[in-house]
Amino acid sequence: MRIVVFGGDGFCGWPTALxxxxxGHDVVIxxxxxxxxxxxELEVSxxxxxxxxxxxxxxxxxxxxxxxxxxxxxxxxxxxxLLTLLRDFEPDAVVHFxxxxxxxxxxxxxxxxxxxxxxxxxxxxxxxxxxxxxxVDAHVVHLGTMGVYGYxxxxxxxxxxxxxxxxxxxxxxxxxxQEILYPANPGSIYHMTKTxxxxxxxxxxxxxxxxxxxxxxxxxxxxxxxxxxxxQNLINRFDYDGDYGTVLNRFLMQAxxxxxxxxxxxxxxxxAFIHLQDSVRCVELAITHPPQKGERVRIINQMxxxxxIADLAQLVSRLTGATIDYLDNPRNEAEINSLNVVNSxxxxxxLKPTTLESGLMEEVIGIARxxxxxxxxxxxxxxxxxxxxxxxxxx
Amino acid sequence: MRIVVFGGDGFCGWPTALxxxxxGHDVVIxxxxxxxxxxxELEVSxxxxxxxxxxxxxxxxxxxxxxxxxxxxxxxxxxxxLLTLLRDFEPDAVVHFxxxxxxxxxxxxxxxxxxxxxxxxxxxxxxxxxxxxxxVDAHVVHLGTMGVYGYxxxxxxxxxxxxxxxxxxxxxxxxxxQEILYPANPGSIYHMTKTxxxxxxxxxxxxxxxxxxxxxxxxxxxxxxxxxxxxQNLINRFDYDGDYGTVLNRFLMQAxxxxxxxxxxxxxxxxAFIHLQDSVRCVELAITHPPQKGERVRIINQMxxxxxIADLAQLVSRLTGATIDYLDNPRNEAEINSLNVVNSxxxxxxLKPTTLESGLMEEVIGIARxxxxxxxxxxxxxxxxxxxxxxxxxx
Numbered sequence: 001m002r003i004v005v006f007g008g009d010g011f012c013g014w015p016t017a018l019x020x021x022x023x024g025h026d027v028v029i030x031x032x033x034x035x036x037x038x039x040x041e042l043e044v045s046x047x048x049x050x051x052x053x054x055x056x057x058x059x060x061x062x063x064x065x066x067x068x069x070x071x072x073x074x075x076x077x078x079x080x081x082l083l084t085l086l087r088d089f090e091p092d093a094v095v096h097f098x099x100x101x102x103x104x105x106x107x108x109x110x111x112x113x114x115x116x117x118x119x120x121x122x123x124x125x126x127x128x129x130x131x132x133x134x135x136v137d138a139h140v141v142h143l144g145t146m147g148v149y150g151y152x153x154x155x156x157x158x159x160x161x162x163x164x165x166x167x168x169x170x171x172x173x174x175x176x177x178q179e180i181l182y183p184a185n186p187g188s189i190y191h192m193t194k195t196x197x198x199x200x201x202x203x204x205x206x207x208x209x210x211x212x213x214x215x216x217x218x219x220x221x222x223x224x225x226x227x228x229x230x231x232q233n234l235i236n237r238f239d240y241d242g243d244y245g246t247v248l249n250r251f252l253m254q255a256x257x258x259x260x261x262x263x264x265x266x267x268x269x270x271x272a273f274i275h276l277q278d279s280v281r282c283v284e285l286a287i288t289h290p291p292q293k294g295e296r297v298r299i300i301n302q303m304x305x306x307x308x309i310a311d312l313a314q315l316v317s318r319l320t321g322a323t324i325d326y327l328d329n330p331r332n333e334a335e336i337n338s339l340n341v342v343n344s345x346x347x348x349x350x351l352k353p354t355t356l357e358s359g360l361m362e363e364v365i366g367i368a369r370x371x372x373x374x375x376x377x378x379x380x381x382x383x384x385x386x387x388x389x390x391x392x393x394x395x
Numbered sequence: 396m397r398i399v400v401f402g403g404d405g406f407c408g409w410p411t412a413l414x415x416x417x418x419g420h421d422v423v424i425x426x427x428x429x430x431x432x433x434x435x436e437l438e439v440s441x442x443x444x445x446x447x448x449x450x451x452x453x454x455x456x457x458x459x460x461x462x463x464x465x466x467x468x469x470x471x472x473x474x475x476x477l478l479t480l481l482r483d484f485e486p487d488a489v490v491h492f493x494x495x496x497x498x499x500x501x502x503x504x505x506x507x508x509x510x511x512x513x514x515x516x517x518x519x520x521x522x523x524x525x526x527x528x529x530x531v532d533a534h535v536v537h538l539g540t541m542g543v544y545g546y547x548x549x550x551x552x553x554x555x556x557x558x559x560x561x562x563x564x565x566x567x568x569x570x571x572x573q574e575i576l577y578p579a580n581p582g583s584i585y586h587m588t589k590t591x592x593x594x595x596x597x598x599x600x601x602x603x604x605x606x607x608x609x610x611x612x613x614x615x616x617x618x619x620x621x622x623x624x625x626x627q628n629l630i631n632r633f634d635y636d637g638d639y640g641t642v643l644n645r646f647l648m649q650a651x652x653x654x655x656x657x658x659x660x661x662x663x664x665x666x667a668f669i670h671l672q673d674s675v676r677c678v679e680l681a682i683t684h685p686p687q688k689g690e691r692v693r694i695i696n697q698m699x700x701x702x703x704i705a706d707l708a709q710l711v712s713r714l715t716g717a718t719i720d721y722l723d724n725p726r727n728e729a730e731i732n733s734l735n736v737v738n739s740x741x742x743x744x745x746l747k748p749t750t751l752e753s754g755l756m757e758e759v760i761g762i763a764r765x766x767x768x769x770x771x772x773x774x775x776x777x778x779x780x781x782x783x784x785x786x787x788x789x790x
Contacts, residue, residue, distance in 0.1 A: 079505070079509060083505075109528075110474070110478075110524040110525070110527070110528045113520065113524045114474060114517070114520060114521060114524055117516060117517065117520040117595075118513075118516075118517055118520075121512060121513075121516050121591070122509070122512065122513055125508065125509060125512045125513075126509060129505040129508045129509055130505070132505070133504075133505045154563055154565075154571060154573060155565070155571070156565035156566055156567060156569070156571070157563050157564070157565050157566065157571070158566065164563065165563075165564070166561035166562065166563050166573070166575075167561060167562040167563075167564075167570065168549055168552050168559065168560075168561050168562075169552070169560070169562075170549075170550070170551030170552050171551055171552065171553065172551060174551070175562065176549060176550070176551070176552070178549060178561070178578075180561075180575075180578040181578065181579075183573075183575040183576065184576075184594055184597075186594070186598060189598070192594055192595070192598045195594050196516070196591040196594050196595075199579055199581070199587055199590050199591050199594075200512075200587070200591075202579075203581055203584070203587045
């Protein structure tokens with residue numbers, strides 16, 4: 001298949017592009033390198049020594065004799081370049097990772113809120129409008145987030161794969177069954193843009209029959225995949241800072257440098273997780289199982305296990321001997337929640353999950369300890385204020 | 396009160412600004428004159444001879460000895476000017492009309508889809524981010540649309556004021572009551588942006604306690620209000636073209652020039668209506684009945700009567716003697732729908748509606764016939780294609 005990976009230089013995009021190329025697809029990467037530029041802004045860098053995209057792709061070509069063309073442009077801004085690409089390349093599928101994807105970053109200041117809304121919504125709308133205008137029947141595989149559901153789920157009702165069955169009472173007193181998009185309850189500006197993306201997908205799917213799979217992903221952990229491990233020049237990024245570092249990455253980093261694990265609030269928040277290798281495999285499964293023309297947006301929950309943050313800290317503490325430090329929670333969220341998520345679609349398609357229990361030691365040894373000397377200790381805690389406008393962080 | 400009217404040079408914004416000034420509020424108008432520029436693009440103009448904003452405001456000042464300062468800038472682009480205005484003027488309320496508001500215009504081409512999404516969402520997000528950053532506790536009164544509900548309503552269930560009561564079944568088989576934002580079902584890119592606005596309001600309301608009233612307005616008819624009638628320089632705009640002219644305005648125009656009334660499809664589509672004078676009064680009522688701090692977004696249905704398009708054509712035909720012409724429907728929508736809408740909030744606040752039956756002859760005589768000689772006949776039918784990308788219209 002011909003596949004464009006938008007955002008193909010990023011943490012999920014890069015290993016996805018390599019996997020799709022490796023199994024025989026014709027892959028093109030589009031990326032404006034915004035994630036690398038944000039590293040400059042935040043004065044941080046990947047713990048792992050990631051190489052420039054040119055070096056990455058030259059190495060891949062040398063090893064695999066496979067060319068992955070790379071185009072550096074912003075799909076939220078340069079619509080006509082996007083349209084021309086779709087018309088010329090005629091992709092069967094496009095993978096849409098081209099969004100600002102950190103909740104804390106989206107809350108840093110008014111500028112960051114505005115950047116996230118402007119970038120994410122124009123990127124998605126431009127992509128959909130260009131598919132319609134080009135007439136190319138490309139299947140859109142989008143990385144959504146479990147966060148569209150929020151974490152105030154209805155007690156005793158598992159989160160379904162995107163659509164909720166409800167009953168509505170008529171004036172005559174009868175109960176009518178309806179199936180609706182799961183009510184949005186985003187916890188940050190970033191998550192909110194993903195709930196707005198859902199409305200874009202629903203609209204273009206209804207009006208123009210654009211085929212869409214929206215993958216509501218949990219927190220991704222793990223750094224390497226089968227493909228990124230092949231050569232050091234292909235190594236994937238590992239973020240441990242307060243904005244882009246996921247909770248698990250921060251724990252691993254903190255443990256590796258002998259810093260206490262920082263848990264925000266009670267640690268009673270339950271979150272969904274998936275290993276990067278499984279995430280990449282899920283995108284592949286979504287591409288090879290496209291919706292039919294006219295089928296409504298397919299929504300899949302891309303997570304394999306749920307854990308409380310406090311339990312996660314204890315798991316890392318047990319593996320590494322690190323202590324745990326409880327801090328105030330900057331997020332405007334419930335201190336304790338349960339999480340019960342339906343995730344049968346991907347398992348049915350053939351996903352065999354990697355569990356935290358089995359895979360975490362590899363991260364501790366192969367990544368966190370191996371590259372600990374590259375860490376900037378001052379960048380580890382989360383400093384974004386969730387309420388009001390924080391301005392530029394002063395730390 | 397101190398009130399900013401964003402989009403205060405437009406069809407609803409102008410009479411709203413005058414009304415609020417007339418009853419004693421301190422009003423500032425912000426507008427980038429985009430609606431007048433779109434007239435240039437579409438090569439159409441208001442049937443009524445509207446005056447430049449400078450002339451309008453000079454006349455108002457002369458007649459009423461009241462100054463309405465006018466600032467020409469785009470709130471979707473010039474965030475810092477917006478922020479400075481909020482900090483300096485410290486408004487008690489802001490009325491947000493600063494959005495592209497025509498469904499057919501939003502569907503003309505990819506460019507128009509992209510303009511509408513970019514303009515409307517950045518305008519709303521910038522306004523909310525600036526309120527949070529400024530720390531000004533301004534009540535946001537936003538013009539939404541009945542179109543957020545779509546016209547495929549649940550049979551036998553009246554459309555509530557924004558929130559729908561549903562029952563959800565737990566794993567144990569119990570039914571739990573939930574109240575959710577009415578499931579979005581927009582019929583155009585324009586309507587979709589208003590459903591996305593709802594998610595912006597819900598988010599900033601939940602996270603930052605911004606006070607918001609969202610008025611889901613029906614189709615506005617009527618041209619003049621008590622204030623715009625005072626002097627010819629204050630006259631309001633009347634659009635009859637295929638993009639911005641509402642169905643009723645087009646009927647009135649067609650009747651005035653002896654052109655058959657064009658009904659798209661069977662005319663079985665039911666729509667909600669409200670007279671402009673009532674619309675302006677509703678905004679005033681919303682401002683004088685603000686939500687409490689911490690109260691969820693208040694959603695009010697701003698409509699006073701519902702009619703089938705075919706019945707409306709017959710009413711105009713009866714009043715004017717015009718014939719009726721049935722054309723294909725360019726919109727991707729059901730041919731027949733019913734509409735049962737709860738609109739008790741505004742009536743409870745004191746609204747006394749003007750009915751179509753009683754007010755329509757004034758429009759026929761005072762506007763359509765009075766200015767018929769200014770009409771460009773070629774601009775009357777709707778030429779936007781709803782599905783696919785139509786490019787620039789060739790007519």
